[in-house]
Amino acid sequence: MSPGSQLLHALEHGGIAAAMRDSMWLYPVVETVHIVGFTILVGAVILFDLRVLGLSKRVPVRMLAGHLLPWGTAALLLIVPAGLLMFSSDAANLVGNRAFVLKMLLLMLAGTNAAAFHMGSFRSAEKWDQGVAAPLSARLHAAVSLLLWLGIVTCGRMIAYA
Amino acid sequence: MRKLLALSGFVTFLVAVPAIAHHGWSSYDNDKPITLTGTVVEASYTYPHGTIKLDASGKTWVAVLAPPSRMSARGLSSTDLKTGVQATVEGYPSRDDPTEMRAERITIGGKTTELR
Numbered sequence: 001m002s003p004g005s006q007l008l009h010a011l012e013h014g015g016i017a018a019a020m021r022d023s024m025w026l027y028p029v030v031e032t033v034h035i036v037g038f039t040i041l042v043g044a045v046i047l048f049d050l051r052v053l054g055l056s057k058r059v060p061v062r063m064l065a066g067h068l069l070p071w072g073t074a075a076l077l078l079i080v081p082a083g084l085l086m087f088s089s090d091a092a093n094l095v096g097n098r099a100f101v102l103k104m105l106l107l108m109l110a111g112t113n114a115a116a117f118h119m120g121s122f123r124s125a126e127k128w129d130q131g132v133a134a135p136l137s138a139r140l141h142a143a144v145s146l147l148l149w150l151g152i153v154t155c156g157r158m159i160a161y162a
Numbered sequence: 163m164r165k166l167l168a169l170s171g172f173v174t175f176l177v178a179v180p181a182i183a184h185h186g187w188s189s190y191d192n193d194k195p196i197t198l199t200g201t202v203v204e205a206s207y208t209y210p211h212g213t214i215k216l217d218a219s220g221k222t223w224v225a226v227l228a229p230p231s232r233m234s235a236r237g238l239s240s241t242d243l244k245t246g247v248q249a250t251v252e253g254y255p256s257r258d259d260p261t262e263m264r265a266e267r268i269t270i271g272g273k274t275t276e277l278r
Contacts, residue, residue, distance in 0.1 A: 020209060021206075021208035021209050022208060022209075023209075024230060024231060024234065025231075026209075027209035027210065027229075028231060086210075089209060089210065090210060160210070162189075
């Protein structure tokens with residue numbers, strides 16, 4: 001067994017993973033926590049992206065970012081542990097699930113895209129804070145972000161059917 | 163106009179992605195329903211979905227069932243689903259794995275439980 005598959009095997013045969021599989025209510029509860037978390041994160045991301053794309057230009061971009069993005073980050077505290085719990089219950093199977101693999105890939109791209117936006121276009125946000133169009137580079141980041149997050153949600157839903 | 167274009171792109175994406183991603187569900191062949199009757203040699207009543215291994219006419223099949231909460235709500239308890247019992251599953255064979263099928267319904271002891 002490769003170290004990777006040993007790790008997956010250990011994860012899947014741990015007590016927490018077993019509890020996830022055997023308890024009547026644990027899996028659905030954890031699923032719900034994951035969903036509540038990502039509605040906050042994805043909701044925040046989509047609303048911010050739409051603002052950068054030019055909707056509701058009367059709302060200052062930096063103020064909106066200051067409000068929405070911390071909520072999105074905080075939501076990761078619900079999303080990530082819940083996601084890891086679900087992953088552990090079926091780890092060996094999931095790494096071969098195309099929807100899951102694609103979702104992880106899109107998540108990495110979305111993270112990279114967000115980081116590039118914050119280190120790049122967003123630095124000049126005071127110049128396009130309110131009432132004017134964001135620069136093309138910022139709008140491209142926002143459009144890519146929207147598409148990636150829709151893809152992530154779709155892939156997440158498709159894991160059960162892949 | 164630009165917003166309209168963006169919106170139409172958005173909607174196209176919403177429709178197109180599930181169409182591509184949906185490929186996975188078709189890994190079970192809806193055109194070839196099969197019915198297997200045999201002895202349960204292994205049963206798991208677990209999330210995300212229960213499974214049984216079924217010895218049917220000289221071949222051991224893995225039948226993918228439903229989440230325990232659904233099976234329980236429909237009257238198929240974990241005590242019904244145990245090794246040694248005779249079971250009949252109706253469902254669709256996997257396109258990838260010749261020993262796997264997704265069960266639409268299961269009959270144990272004369273009682274049929276719908277799984278979808």
